[in-house]
Amino acid sequence: MLILKQLILGLLLPAVVGGGIFIFAKSLAWKKESEQKKARLSGWLVAVALSAGYTVGYTGLEGLPPFPPREGVHWLCYLSIIGLISGAFWHSSRWGRLIVQIALSIVIPRLLLNSAFKYTWGQFEGIIWWMCLAVAVFIFWHIVQESFTILPAGGSSPFVYFGLSGGTALVLAVSGSLRLAQHAGILVAIFAASWVITFVRQRSDNNKWQVFPLGASPVVALLLLGIWMNGYFYEEVPAASAILLAIALFLAPVGRIEKIQRLGARRSAIVQICVIALPVVIAIGIAVARSGLFGESSSY
Template sequence: MLIFKQLFFGLLLPAIAGSGIFILAKSFAAKRSRDQTEERNGLSSGWLFSAALSVGYIVGYIGLEGLPPFPPREGVHWLCYLALIGLILGVFWHFSLWGRLISQIVISIVVPRLLLGSMFKYSWGQVEGIIWWVCIAVTIFIFWQIAQESFAILPSGAWSPFVYFGLSGGTALILAVSGSLRLAQHAGILVALFAAIWIITLVAQSDDKVPIFPIGASAVIALALTGIWMNGYFYEEVPTASAALLLISLFLTPVGRIRAIQRLGARRSTFVQIAVIALPVVIAIGIAVVLSGLFGENRNY
């Protein structure tokens, strides 16, 4: 019964909820492309794409953990609230460039303090805590920017959800072999969401020139992934090398804009770009498996 509950509430139900909203978002986006009245009125249906990811994750979170306590007592409890914050940001993301930038800076600063409160209180001294705080905040901000830009840099069509499906899947595998099955299930929610969106995009045969996700969806993706990664690295036993490789994988998306790769042609350059992004994730999984002791004596890391 426990396995059925985990599969249904942690994978199937989030995928159903998220994909349902995603289909609705695509239908509104198609209507908007035919009728520009919505855009002239300053309204946008792009927030529905954020809602697909946010609501899907929240459904999965509640299915696995129940309603999150407030105030949260653990770093994991913040993951649900981060998804909600991502949804709120996605609604207003298109209104102001400066508003987006200020929101990213503020949230990048606040999130480490919220998720890692016990580390600041019990493990780090004042100076060490400030150094960690600054480094993590800068990393979150930069990763958020990369995630936002990736929607335009990655090949259009089904490739964008496929990349995040692979990144989430790699995260889930690394957490699982590192002994954090609880966090692996949370990463599994993202795997189910991106898998469902990827399949829908393939079946729907979307316009290859139009990005699947609007930039507002970057808030949900960036906050969900960084939240899971921080919990895994600071509170569990995820290897440092694996965590670093997961983080830098998305930083390699601009490789597709290198002229030498573009000369290969659209199809080959796409495969090269995806392979370059996937390589750090595959290496990260391999490192986690080796250090987990599955194939012999466990090692310290």
Template structure:
């Protein structure tokens, strides 16, 4: 599963990214970069991994996770529109809010019917606002920085989600998140040779709806608890601190520090889960001192 879920999608993403963002020879002026291609490359990478691991996307959709490939396709189209047409800021913000609402609505339909019921729209709006806030934070990071830092931080963030999902006993979500990590990791590799790599808004129009779908599946349909989910989303606030204290052209130590600051809340959640699981395992393995009498 590692080959089909991570290695092959990563190779596809790397090949496409190197094609669209080739290394620039020393002394040459920077050419115009296809900013809208970030979302397309990430969506193609995700679809490649999805088809290899789970088959062709279902239609009509019958479960929450089955929305993920369609979210990637829709996000790529909207990302192309936003980047290619140069839409004004307020229009883009309204579009992000609309996508946030649609994403939460689509991925929580069974919850709306069986759990939330009359309070469904309160949940949808509340979760959509959380997604919108996280999306806005990451967009501000991508607007301020280009090159190595944004893909590194995004890869670290989604890697923490993959680990948390695995600890939450949902290997499917963890594996699916790994596909996304492979694509973002390829962007990071390309940024090492193309330091002016700019992911732009189009990448987030794919990554953020997928983030919402993956977190919804890991938390509401599996066993990623509230504390872990909150700590994961706290990384979106930590990234602001990381960017603030990172120089414009960071060296290795600066990149490592920025990554550590960004994922520190999630690492705390992972450590907490591992500690609790070890305690529960130890208590379950204790022998009953009275067992020999029965």
């Protein structure tokens, strides 16, 4: 009964809620005449779909998050809300967006890793970690934002993020963190729903459209980063696996290489997705080897 409850609350319900809002977002956005208004409305509503879907899944698994959060995982729900609020103003000002990115990149590592700053690291070591993580958060957030335009229109974006979150869930599961794996599973369900919806609508409309507007990038980036940081610093996720998951999206620009583009739209998209998937697959393999499922564990 417990497993059935987790499947319903952690997978099915987030997919239904997120998918329903996603359908509404795209249907409403395409009815608008103004391209600027369309981008803003679609971006915010897609962010709502992602944030609401994750919040529903989080509440189903964890209950209402405490305030102030007592653990790093408790911040995940708040990160989805912060991402939603940020997405609402994402098209208002370029400088405002940059300031928000810098501020959150600095604040989020300190909030998520509060216990590590207090009890594990010394003052100097903590400052070094803080600076490095702030830079990493900012860069990854930018890469997520760029991936929405670099990845081919249509189902490629949700499929890539479905694979990335699925790989994250597998790495966490074999590393012994089933709790965090369930949170990654929420993202798997939401991205799977958005991919299926995009695939069906794409076939019916015979037209490819951009799935994730830039306004949805804060929710996606903050949730993935929150899960990864919790997994590495508080659980037993191998460092190599965490790094490989984080750098997978850095390979998205491979689709812009001239020789790849000459293969044609479909083949170049397949190559691009396969290249992004490669570090995710390696990350899973390292986590499996480290777990000792098929023999003695190795350290990475």
